[in-house]
Amino acid sequence: MLYHYTAVDRAGATQKGDREVPDEKALAKALRDEGFLLVSARTRISPLAHIARIASMPFGGVSLLERIVFARNLAVMIGAGLSMTRALEAQEEQTRSRQFKKIIRGVRESILGGVSFSQSLESHRKIFGDLFIHMVEAGEVSGKLEKSLKLLSRQMKRDYDLRRKVRGAMMYPSIVFMALIAIGVLMLIYVVPTLTQTFKELGIKLPLTTRVIIAASEFATNYIFFALGGLLIVIYLFYLWFRSDSGKRVWGIIFLRLPVFGPLTKKLNIARMTRTLASLISAGLSITRSLEITGRVVGNARFQESLGASVGEIEKGRPFSEILRTWPDLYPPLVFQLISVGEETGTLSRMLLRIALFYEEDVNNTTKNLSSIIEPLMMIVIGAIVGLFAISMIQPLYSSMAGI
Structure with a gap:
């Protein structure tokens, strides 16, 4: 995927450019290896591809409030002993948003295919955002996913308020x-x-x-x-x-x-x-x-x-x-x-x-x-x-x- 990025070096000098990488995480790592810090990045796609992507999406968006409820409910379900796939299945049934249902289903199918939860969310970075994905990743690494999801839901709720x-x-x-x-x-x-x-x-x-x-x-x-x-x-x-x-x-x-x-x-x-x-x-x-x-x-x-x-x-x-x-x-x-x-x-x-x-x-x-x-x-x-x-x-x- 082609990304247009802005990065800064240790001296604070700005560098802008385009780079072909699998995802934003790979872009950040590549720039970090070169001594740069990624400040912002956005994908570059053709107008036709953009129109096709919009046309393929279900009507409606995913609100911040829906993401808050999603994180909070996942924390409760995981704390109660449900597996991640079972918790996601329950979330898919509960949500009313057609687009969010499709996203949750895709995440669950990725996990069933052997991909981690945080890696599954990477495919929907524009929906969940950096904070959501990295908090989940930190929870998976530390073995405290329930705690991370609770912290995340509280953080997003305060931001929403x-x-x-x-x-x-x-x-x-x-x-x-x-x-x-x-x-x-x-x-x-x-x-x-x-x-x-x-x-x-x-x-x-x-x-x-x-x-x-x-x-x-x-x-x-x-x-x-x-x-x-x-x-x-x-x-x-x-x-x-x-x-x-x-x-x-x-x-x-x-x-x-x-x-x-x-x-x-x-x-x-x-x-x-x-x-x-x-x-x-x-x-x-x-x-x-x-x-x-x-x-x-x-x-x-x-x-x-x-x-x-x-x-x-x-x-x-x-x-x-x-x-x-x-x-x-x-x-x-x-x-x-x-x-x-x-x-x-x-x-x-x-x-x-x-x-x-x-x-x-x-x-x-x-x-x-x-x-x-x-x-x-x-x-x-x-x-x-x-x-x-x-x-x-x-x-x-x-x-x-x-x-x-």
């Missing part, structure tokens, strides 16, 4: 913003042309802001379909750029600097990073391997960059806490101080979990108060836009009436 709360907090400003755009478009199409005709009949000299609004109205009225088409093209191009490595990095930096949302994003990524690291280390993985996997799980590109650079430094013998001090824009003193204590006392996973709990609680409190913070800001923005529109369109009429 955090995402849901943040999305819920973003719902109100998103709705207000969309409503504001819709009202603005309607005003440009229906209200402004009427006022424009009045201005022409009265022969009023118009200020710059009024002329700009009228020009926007004429464009929206006469070229609405071109405008919508252009907007869709811009959105699509932005989407493609956002998915690129440079786009992710730039957007990651911008988002961390936004007022209100920047600190929330930082806390959310710290919580996800530390909880994921704690789970992987508790499952028996080394700190460097845990960092490699965590770097693919965290959402922000800046955090991914910091974790990727940390692996090479740790292999040189530097403590993890000392490395994080070099990223003060991402990690507050509390993070590397507690990690330092964990390294000194041999309780790193426990300290990472404490950090995760602290920031998860902080995110919970922030999302609860987010509406009270955003509402005044939204009112100021809406008031400024409405005020500008009113002054631009009504002032010329008052000026004309005053001159009569």
Whole structure:
């Protein structure tokens, strides 16, 4: 399979390229042997192959909640003494998703054919993700698969809860913003042309802001379909750029600097990073391997960059806490101080979990108060836009009436 990859060396220099390998695991190993750490990888397939793959998939997707239930139920069944194939058969019967049924059936058949559970999941990496596969692999190696699955289900559940709360907090400003755009478009199409005709009949000299609004109205009225088409093209191009490595990095930096949302994003990524690291280390993985996997799980590109650079430094013998001090824009003193204590006392996973709990609680409190913070800001923005529109369109009429 052909992969397009991004990797960093021990000095932090980035390398990008394409390589034909059996799977992502083989790619990571090959790059590691050459002195590089795999940061991200995606398969390169032709458009026809992509369409064929989509067409062959059953309708619907596999949600995070379904994967949480899958991991939790497997842990319970294995703990009760069921074999993996019997547990998977029961899971296949219980799940409602056609796609997930097909995946579980394929995994079970692979195990019956002599392949391990983690290797069977490798065929569905895009569904399960790095964290799921490597936690299972660690459980198989250590002989504590039940414990690994329990840790995994708890980790994913906390991640799911955090995402849901943040999305819920973003719902109100998103709705207000969309409503504001819709009202603005309607005003440009229906209200402004009427006022424009009045201005022409009265022969009023118009200020710059009024002329700009009228020009926007004429464009929206006469070229609405071109405008919508252009907007869709811009959105699509932005989407493609956002998915690129440079786009992710730039957007990651911008988002961390936004007022209100920047600190929330930082806390959310710290919580996800530390909880994921704690789970992987508790499952028996080394700190460097845990960092490699965590770097693919965290959402922000800046955090991914910091974790990727940390692996090479740790292999040189530097403590993890000392490395994080070099990223003060991402990690507050509390993070590397507690990690330092964990390294000194041999309780790193426990300290990472404490950090995760602290920031998860902080995110919970922030999302609860987010509406009270955003509402005044939204009112100021809406008031400024409405005020500008009113002054631009009504002032010329008052000026004309005053001159009569």
